[in-house]
Amino acid sequence: MLKSTEFKTRALILITAVGMVGAWQSAFAHTRLKTPEITENSARHGSDYNAVVISHGCENPATGAVDANTIGSVAVFPDGKDSIITVDGAPHSGPLTDFVTNWGNPVTKVQDRSIFAFEGYIKDSLGNKLGFWTGGGSGLTGGFRAVVPFTTAGVIIEPTSCAKSVTFVLGIADICQVTDKSGFSDETVQMWTPAVGSDYDGVGLHGFDSPATLKVTRSIAPLPESCGAGVDVVVKPSATQLNRDLRINMDGNQIWPK
Template sequence: MKKNKIRTLTLALAAAMLAGVGQNALAHTRLEVPTIAEGVRQTNNVVISHGCGEGKMTIGTSVVFPDGVDSTITVGGQPHSGPLTDFVSNWGNTNQAILNRAVFDFMDEKTGPNGNVSGFWAGGGQGMSNHLAAYVPFRASAVNIEPTSCANSVKFFVSIVDICEITGIDALRSGSGEAGGPVNLWTHNNLGTPYDRVSTEDDGPASLTITRDLTKNPLPGSCGAGVDVEVKPSAAQINRDMPIKFNGQQVWPQ
């Protein structure tokens, strides 16, 4: 009997430890559906998995997708000097916010100089308590991989800042992804912007990967096994699109 109790306790402790590991692994702010087949429209969510720390509410979030205009593109890890249209034929206005006041009272899209949606923000209202998680919805329209390309997949890195306090831009550097700062930065660590995540690894951004439909859109015979493409936003785009503007006035950062 004693051995059975010890075994039960050991299994319970192991399960608790595994659960803790799983929760920590999921603590980053990420997309609910990180991978979508080309040509498929998908309702999706930004999932804010942890809050700002004890006694703090998450009062808003700001989301930026690479616009593909001056983005950094790599193919199989190597720099690509050509345009994004070498791999994706219709990127640019494919992600659009869905109004939902379950967590935040206000929400709006961000647009670049060409009028395409480059991100969105949500904020105001009660916000999100530290011990809860929150979903911020958007619609990912069907993206088409260029048939003549060798792309098996195209991964877009999505930069997100969860806001804990309204501060000036200089205060943002005290944020990382850990609770307690004025923001949680789920961004690149090496773009050279005030919004860069404080981290030795570039593991901050969420991602949205478009996979090739090899049945409807097979690889050209010259491609062999194909390649994987990655797209990061430029520093100029992050500096332009990350701030939140409400009724024409910038409200964050102040």
């Protein structure tokens, strides 16, 4: 049997550890990708399986906790056409093809109705799948987490470029109440989007300018010797794209926002 002092010591260690875990979860409990960093791969070798992880709901006005039910989610990748590109933080005026050879149809949704009853794609005018939405049904109960599965096509970094990595910034919204844009608040939607001047920047909201990312690291062709240590490239969706694509349309009708 444990002595009283030994029991108290072990209890104190356990309480401290639990407190540290709680603090870590509180600090990092944002909607993110399950696997935020992958290596480049050839499309002929298949897809990378991943998922959007919804970590919490919207703010509950009665308690102040982020445990309101989530009724839907929408995620969009940059289209690579008018995207905002930076190289080691400096603006790049050239096209995405300077760094990536095969972007255009980046995502495929893995069919799953374990949480939300309906799902659909967000496509460009050529039919390329840039994102997806899911919603309806029982939804995500406050206090639980959700995993929304998808795959990304093989991303190939331009071998002659100096890119050692290319990070794609997503726009994601977790919806708790269907409102128009003027009704966006911490009680109605959790906005995980880059602040690029779109209607979905979420200024003043819980997740302001805290988007999920997918980092692709070079693994096929070695860096050209002239590149030195290489550069890190970041690709964000433009305000024009987010205003156009970060929405839910079903059977020809816009469901969210109103």
